[in-house]
Amino acid sequence: MAKKRRGGMFPEGDRSGSDRMAASLLQGSLILLVCVMFLIAVPVFAAEETLKLPDLIREALKNNPEIHVAEARANASTHKIPQAMSLADPMFMMGYENEGTDSPYTFGRETKGMPADSRWMFSLSQMFPYPGKLALKGEMATYDAESLKAMTAATKLATEVRVKELFYDLQLAYTNIDLLTDQAALFSRVEDAALARYASGMAPQQEVLMAQTEKYMLLEREEMEKQKIQSLKAMLNAALGRDGLSPLGRPEKPQDTVNNYRLDELIKMSHSRYPMIKSREKMASAAEAKIAMAKKEYYPDITIGAGYFARSSQFPDMWNVTATINIPIFYRTKQREAVLEAEASLLEARRNVEATKLMTSSALRDNHAMLKSAENLMALYREGLIPKAYQGFELALAGYVTGKVEAITAITRLKALIEYEFLYWKQYTDGQKAAARLDGLAVITDYGADVNGKRVLQTSAVTGDGEKPAPLSAAPPTEEKTVKRTPPEATAGQGKGRFEIHATSFVSGTPPEATADQGKERFEIHTASFREKRQAEQVMKKIEPFGFSPRIEMDDPPGKGRRFRVSAGGFETRETAQEAADQIAGKIRGLKYWIRASAKNGSQAAAGDRLTMVQAGATGVDRGRR
Numbered sequence: 001m002a003k004k005r006r007g008g009m010f011p012e013g014d015r016s017g018s019d020r021m022a023a024s025l026l027q028g029s030l031i032l033l034v035c036v037m038f039l040i041a042v043p044v045f046a047a048e049e050t051l052k053l054p055d056l057i058r059e060a061l062k063n064n065p066e067i068h069v070a071e072a073r074a075n076a077s078t079h080k081i082p083q084a085m086s087l088a089d090p091m092f093m094m095g096y097e098n099e100g101t102d103s104p105y106t107f108g109r110e111t112k113g114m115p116a117d118s119r120w121m122f123s124l125s126q127m128f129p130y131p132g133k134l135a136l137k138g139e140m141a142t143y144d145a146e147s148l149k150a151m152t153a154a155t156k157l158a159t160e161v162r163v164k165e166l167f168y169d170l171q172l173a174y175t176n177i178d179l180l181t182d183q184a185a186l187f188s189r190v191e192d193a194a195l196a197r198y199a200s201g202m203a204p205q206q207e208v209l210m211a212q213t214e215k216y217m218l219l220e221r222e223e224m225e226k227q228k229i230q231s232l233k234a235m236l237n238a239a240l241g242r243d244g245l246s247p248l249g250r251p252e253k254p255q256d257t258v259n260n261y262r263l264d265e266l267i268k269m270s271h272s273r274y275p276m277i278k279s280r281e282k283m284a285s286a287a288e289a290k291i292a293m294a295k296k297e298y299y300p301d302i303t304i305g306a307g308y309f310a311r312s313s314q315f316p317d318m319w320n321v322t323a324t325i326n327i328p329i330f331y332r333t334k335q336r337e338a339v340l341e342a343e344a345s346l347l348e349a350r351r352n353v354e355a356t357k358l359m360t361s362s363a364l365r366d367n368h369a370m371l372k373s374a375e376n377l378m379a380l381y382r383e384g385l386i387p388k389a390y391q392g393f394e395l396a397l398a399g400y401v402t403g404k405v406e407a408i409t410a411i412t413r414l415k416a417l418i419e420y421e422f423l424y425w426k427q428y429t430d431g432q433k434a435a436a437r438l439d440g441l442a443v444i445t446d447y448g449a450d451v452n453g454k455r456v457l458q459t460s461a462v463t464g465d466g467e468k469p470a471p472l473s474a475a476p477p478t479e480e481k482t483v484k485r486t487p488p489e490a491t492a493g494q495g496k497g498r499f500e501i502h503a504t505s506f507v508s509g510t511p512p513e514a515t516a517d518q519g520k521e522r523f524e525i526h527t528a529s530f531r532e533k534r535q536a537e538q539v540m541k542k543i544e545p546f547g548f549s550p551r552i553e554m555d556d557p558p559g560k561g562r563r564f565r566v567s568a569g570g571f572e573t574r575e576t577a578q579e580a581a582d583q584i585a586g587k588i589r590g591l592k593y594w595i596r597a598s599a600k601n602g603s604q605a606a607a608g609d610r611l612t613m614v615q616a617g618a619t620g621v622d623r624g625r626r
Contacts, residue, residue: 049249053167056240060163061156063241070152077145085138093123093307108312115314125305125322133301136293143286150282153275157440159239164436166236171251172429173229176422180222183418186393187215190410193401207407214411254428261435263368266442270360273443280356284349291342297335300325364441367434374431381424389417523577524569525584527593529555536564542588543568546580 061067099106099116106116191211197203233248271277302325309318328335393413399405439445530536536552543550543566550568568584571577577595585593 051167051170051249051251053164053252056163056167056236057160060159060240064159064239065241067152067155067159070148070155074145074148074152077141077148081138081141081145084141085134087129087134088127090124090126091305093121093125095121097121115312117315118312119315119318120310121307122310123305123307125303125324127301127303129301130296130299133293133296136289136296139289140286140293143282143289147279147282147286150275150279154279157275157443157445160445161436161440163236163239164439165433166232166239167251168429168432168436170229170232170236171254172425173225173232174250175254175425176225177222179418179421179425180218180225183414183421184215184218186414186417187211187218189397190400190407190414191215193397193410194407197401197403202403203407210407210411214415254425261368261371261438263365266364266368266438267361269442269444270364271357274360274441275443277353277356277360280349280353284346284353287342287346287349291339291346294335294338294342297338298328298331300327360441364438367437367441370434371431371438374427374434377427378424378431381420381427385420386417386424389413389420393417522569523571523574523595523597524567525571525577525581525593526596527566529563529565531563533564536566539566539588543584546584 096107097119098104099118100111102111103109105118107118107120109116109118191208194203194208194211198205198208234244236248237244237246302323305322305324307320307322309320311317393410393416396405396410396413400407400410527539530539533552533554540550540552549570550566553565553567555563555565568580571580574595574597581593581595
């Protein structure tokens with residue numbers, strides 16, 4: 001009997017081949033598994049990306065379907081202009097005139113023994129409107145196209161505002177969840193205190209259940225915020241032109257902003273730049289052109305025609321030229337009524353412009369008041385209510401632990417603290433949304449391209465309280481003050497001398513002429529002034545990353561109170577200072593600034609102050625300036 005080979009049923013060579021096949025299958029399975037895990041992980045990673053508002057706005061301006069519809073409509077309207085300015089199509093006529101009825105075609109033949117006067121007829125005619133009508137039609141079509149173009153710009157602004165509002169609402173929802181997580185820890189402290197008192201027999205079980213119930217209510221509110229996040233993401237995807245199921249991450253953390261809006265400036269900017277107002281004005285201009293066109297209809301149009309008649313050989317051919325005009329004899333019921341209709345349409349268009357301006361001014365005032373109210377309430381919550389509520393909670397919790405205060409008191413204080421923190425961030429969001437609407441109404445675009453194809457950067461030499469700084473030459477320098485002091489005994493060779501320091505302060509006057517040792521002129525950037533130093537410090541922190549070495553200057557003008565202004569200097573040319581100011585203003589929304597010349601030797605000369613030291617002694621007189 002033959003012995004079985006080691007390895008069982010398969011020979012050694014077959015076994016190695018099967019091992020290689022199994023290894024290949026295992027390797028392929030691992031690769032497939034890795035690919036599947038990667039495909040599953042990609043949406044998760046994409047969802048974890050931080051949402052940045054500038055990127056979202058640029059994407060919305062590029063992909064929003066409503067913008068695409070408005071652009072297509074405006075583009076279609078431009079093709080109506082050449083149509084309106086073109087002449088009507090010429091008319092060509094070809095016909096045959098037969099003599100007699102005995103034969104259907106008698107051209108070149110005889111009928112009843114006589115040559116037939118049959119003929120072929122050809123004519124061409126063209127209608128020419130009264131001079132000026134085509135130009136007016138083109139003007140009306142042009143105004144209509146410009147109106148639709150302005151509506152496209154208004155759609156872009158509305159989309160940008162919509163994205164900002166959804167972004168801030170989404171930011172608020174995530175912030176609320178973070179607050180709920182933090183406040184749950186505070187309720188845990190109350191729960192732990194209640195459990196400790198219950199275990200020692202100092203409190204009933206009801207207090208433990210009360211603290212636990214409040215924690216569960218926080219979980220309920222957290223679930224509501226999560227549902228709100230999903231709804232906001234769906235609406236944000238629609239505004240971005242994405243599919244409703246596209247993943248979106250978490251918005252970037254809230255940032256400190258400086259809003260320095262003036263209502264009168266916003267209204268002026270809006271009336272001159274808001275696309276909706278421009279669209280209404282273009283419609284009014286089109287209505288004016290329509291009146292002129294209706295008056296032109298009193299004058300007739302003319303049609304010029306030319307004809308040629310080919311006759312039989314026995315008769316000579318013929319030709320003719322004609323001119324046809326329409327006679328507006330029914331002008332009382334037609335042309336005059338058309339003029340009255342056009343005038344009524346113009347009145348409607350002008351009233352529409354006024355109504356749009358009034359609505360815009362009302363919206364600006366409403367949002368401006370909302371922004372200021374949000375800023376004031378945030379300061380109240382941040383500096384007053386929240387710290388006091390937290391102190392009250394800590395005192396109540398300490399009193400509850402020692403048995404001096406009931407549990408309901410500590411829980412009530414904690415709920416008040418939580419509510420104040422929610423209200424603080426609600427006011428922050430309302431303020432940001434109001435600022436976004438102000439930007440839209442005043443056509444201030446911070447991200448991407450401006451609706452007119454340019455980036456808008458507002459600069460104004462207006463201080464924070466709305467007053468322009470007085471020019472340096474507005475007032476003469478103040479009276480010179482002299483301070484005298486006697487130094488110690490002079491050393492040998494110098495004798496005794498006396499030093500006098502003359503400090504001349506030019507508060508609002510023109511500084512004296514620079515001497516040769518001062519160097520050439522330099523320029524400084526001055527921002528708007530603030531009533532609180534904290535606001536100036538916020539602006540300075542935002543300017544510091546640019547490397548311009550900002551500083552805070554304090555001023556105390558009579559009747560206005562103490563003011564704080566941020567300055568950055570050391571620029572050799574005005575152009576360099578302007579570029580730096582544009583760079584700063586492009587990052588800090590609403591910042592107002594102006595550029596002022598300064599001397600090279602430091603901030604004292606820039607502020608208009610001069611210190612002159614005079615030393616009189618045995619060695620003579622030395623004058624220096626610092």
